[in-house]
Amino acid sequence: MTDTNVSFVRTEQIPPSPPPAAEAGIVKWMRENLFSSILNTVLTVIAAYVIIRLLMGIVPWFANGVWEAGSMRECRDILAGASGACFAVLVDRWDHLLFGFKYPPEAYFRIVIALVLLLVAALPVLFQTVPRKLLLFTGLYPFIAYWLIWGGSLWTPLMLLALFVLTAMVYRLIGEQISTDMRKIAAAVVGLIAGVGLAYLLFIGAGELGFIANSIGTSGALNTVAYGAFWLMSGFTYLFFIPMGIFVGYAIYNSYEGGGLVSVVTALLFLYAALTFVFGPVSDGLASVVGLELQAVASRDLGGFVLNMILGTVCVSLSIPLGIALALGRQSDMPLIKGVCVIFIEFIRGVPLITLLFVANVMLAYFMPPESNFDLVLRVIIMITAFSAAYIAEVIRGGLAALPKGQYEAADSLGLNYAQATRLIILPQALKISIPGIVNVAVGLFKDTTLVSIISMFDLVGMIRGPIQNATEWIGVYWEVYGFGAMLFFVVCYGISQYSQWLERQLQTDHH
Amino acid sequence: MTQAQMQVSDEVAIEIRGMNKWYGQFHVLRDIELTVNRGERIVICGPSGSGKSTLIRCINALEEHQKGSIVVDGTQLTSDLKNIDTIRSEVGMCFQHFNLFPHLTILENCTLAPIWVRKIPKKEAEETAMHFLEKVKIPDQANKYPGQLSGGQQQRVAIARSLCMRPRIMLFDEPTSALDPEMIKEVLDTMIELAEEGMTMLCVTHEMGFARQVANRVIFMDAGQIVEQNEPEAFFNNPQSDRTKLFLSQILGH
Ligand SMILES: Nc1ncnc2c1ncn2[C@@H]1O[C@H](COP(=O)(O)OP(=O)(O)O)[C@@H](O)[C@H]1O
Ligand SMILES: [Mg+2]
Secondary structure, eight states, X not given: OOOGGGOOOOOSOOOOOOOOOOOOOHHHHHHHHTSSXXXXXXXXXXXXXXXXXXXXXXXXXXXTOOOSOSSHHHHHHHHTTSOOOOTHHHHHTHHHHHHOSSSOGGGHHHHHHHHXXXXXXXXXXXXXXXXXXXXXXXXXXXXXXXXXXXXXXXXXXXXXXXXXXXXXXXXXXXXXXXXXXHHHHHHHHHHHHHHHHHHHXXXXXXXXXXXXXXXXXXXSHHHHHHHHHHHHHHHHHHHHHHHHHHHHHXXXXXXXXXXXXXXXXXXXXXXXXXXXXXXXXXXXXXXXHXXXXXXXXXXXXXXHHHHHHHHHXXXXXXXXXXXXXXXXXXXXXXXXXXXXXXXXXXXXXXXXXXHXXXXXXXXXXXXXXXXGXXXXXXXXXXXXXHHHHHHHHHHHHHHHHHSOHHXXXXXXXXXXXXXXXXXXXXXXXXXXXXXXXXXXXHHHHHHHGGGGGGGTOOBHHHHIIIIIHHSGGGTXXXXXXXXXXXXXXXXXXXXXXXXXXXXXXXXXXXXX | OOGGGSOOOSSEEEEEEEEEEEETXXXXXXXXXXXXXXXXXXXXXXXXXXXXXXXXHHHTTSSOOSEEEEEETTEEOOSXXXXXXXXXXXXXXXXXXXXXXXXXXXXXXXXXXXXHTSOOOHHHHHHHHHHHHHHTTOGGGTXXXXXXXXXXXXXXXXXXXXXXXXXXEEEEESTTTTSOHHHHHHHHHHHHHHHHTTOXXXXXXXXXXXXXXXXXXXXXXXXXXXXXXXXXXXXXXXXXXXXXXXXXXXXXXX
């Protein structure tokens, strides 16, 4: 039997044709998605019932909502037994919900301006297509916003700005512009100062730790544990303050050739010295010549949703660069830097944020010189920033680990140095991989700013829990205010999440 | 042009003396002796794991050696950072998996190092980049991203990217072994052209046709040592060592 059909040669090309049109129609969609099987049909019916019951409860609550009333009692009278919300509380306490109850009302406009300017300053960071020149404004924005929100003399933020610029110049001078011989001398001097300074600080710190331990006492199991822990830390510090000082001082001296560590430490020492000795007198002097004053507002008078916004914005923008630095430090070949970063990250990740906030509230005061008058908001910012930086560092570490080794090798083989390779090749890719994780941390951080209500700061939640719910006229108000708070947070967090998804699509380079 | 006509000068480009390398306890490279003159085209072959990659990666200090000396272009390779960067910018390298930077366009891939390492103005760097992209025959892809190109195109971009640094020596580590068969030729053609222009080349490859056509020396490595080296004709037609014979019979399918 012979079959000649095995060989086959196609003689003409099949022309391309469009894919078959999808069958449309709402009935078809419902049949496929809602009623495709008995189980599915049952689930659909149950879900429909639940949704309808919910709507039956919620819709009248909204529809009957009372917007004009002076108190909860008036609301109830107007509603006359019907179910309905008392939105009048939002109208009545609108300012307090947004700005807190102590911020001077005549200065609200300053916060509004600061928020509007924030949008402008954020534009060039968020969108690549915005002219790069706006970044200059972004750089100036923190100083402008500080002046607008806290008021006081304009000289304070201006002087701070000048100090930062000078610090950067010192850094460049030591790191790049002087000869190696000069740098060796500088490294010796700075290493000595930093080593002795560190040893001194640790010595004082050890004493303070013992003092804290004694003031905690041994009444109760928890106190005893804390007492022991603080004494342990204290003893440890007493043991190591001299070796640590010598070690760090020597490490700084030893870095004179590359110049990295010396220039950083010198710049930081310069900043510290300038802040403690020069800053106050000079800005006071300038202020006495030309005032440029806005009505000053104390940090403890900030409140409402604005406080959440301030904490959220400041902490996110500080913790991303700090997180990057920690992640890179953790990968470093230098054991000292690596060790510091690992200990920092692991310690912070092992402690609940609320503990850190209590520390900020109570304990940081122990470590600060009494006259330094270290602002509570600043302390809270440091703690939240440290907390989220540790998490962001871990997210970015994941991104760094996901990069193929070949990327490092290609950068090396082209002769790029560590800083160039990191900035131009490694970070852009690692950060892109890390966007979802970073956004996750940022959204969490923003919501966690409400925890400050527990250390008696009056952010949005603090306002609701305290002054509003405790006011005699608004006793019993609950859903309206918390619902409003949830809505504010939702709008911001949803916005962030949408932006991050958009950004991820923008950065996609494999298919266009 | 045949390989006999290609210029080989007396000037030494790379000199490796008694070089040894260990990965922990594992002795990867043993007493490597190799002198490469300027203009030489050397093909390195050998079984997988014999240390070919490690050897050429030592030449641009992607790997550190522990004993012996490597002198590239008159500069001794030590662990001193400064001269490592100098060597690396003089020695181009192409990898098996191209290692293009996926977040940068083809043009940006080619201009990055000239701009940042050589401090060449952007405009000039772009002109150079376009020149070399034309040379590897993909100037029209300059504004695409690596992910949008085929493997062969990516490898040619990688070659162009190295050439933009105007290297005096080029290292290739199995540049065609991750490619589909129909793309191998386009990459080899580019490399042949480069050889004809007198570039000093060290190439790890199993493309024996390429070795015959271009190389003036073939080196066979096994177990971390240079087992045999010879001119291509002699190497292929009359291998001396048993290990070479075995390897050649496997690779040429005899
Ligand atoms: N980073 C490394 N650490 C430990 N061993 C390695 C490392 N890189 C390569 N090796 C080992 O060194 C040997 C030589 O590797 P390689 O030079 O890549 O071989 P080839 O390129 O000839 O296939 C192999 O046995 C490999 O397993
Ligand atoms: Mg290899």
